[in-house]
Amino acid sequence: MDTTAYHAAPARLRNTPSWLLSQATAHAHRLVWAAFADAGVRRYHYALLAALEEYGPASQAELGRRCGIDRSDVVAALNELAGRDLVRRSPDPADRRRNIVTVTTAGVRHLGLLDESLDRAQDELLTGLSPDERAQLVRLLARVLEHHSPR
DSSP states (O other): OOHHHHHHSOHHHHTOHHHHHHHHHHHHHHHHHHHHHHTTOOHHHHHHHHHHHHHOSEEHHHHHHHHTOOHHHHHHHHHHHHHTTSEEEEEETTEEEEEEEEEOHHHHHHHHHHHHHHHHHHHHHTTTSOHHHHHHHHHHHHHHHHHHSOO
């Protein structure tokens, strides 16, 4: 984050949670983008691999809904992941028009490396906070999002 911009901003902004969140988000995006770029992937790749590893095989449509990724972006990202043998697509036995996507062993290993890259970005983002403060921030942000999420 450009700390000059933070310190130059009017106090009204610096004391507004929405402005602080947007500034922190912009900085977090830059850090995560750089970490994933160094690993040769995009955020979509990570989200898809994480969803497949956590929830198991899924259709492309289900992955898009679960990860909040547009259908055309899901297809492009899965094409890239399949090209690197990180996921495998196979016809759905219940509906041959649909593909079921499965993470491969190489995909799980790659996800572990991406987790390490993401952890380093998180550490850099939250470097000024203690472990307890980091946990508290995560809990509070989760509460805000949970409150505004449809049930």
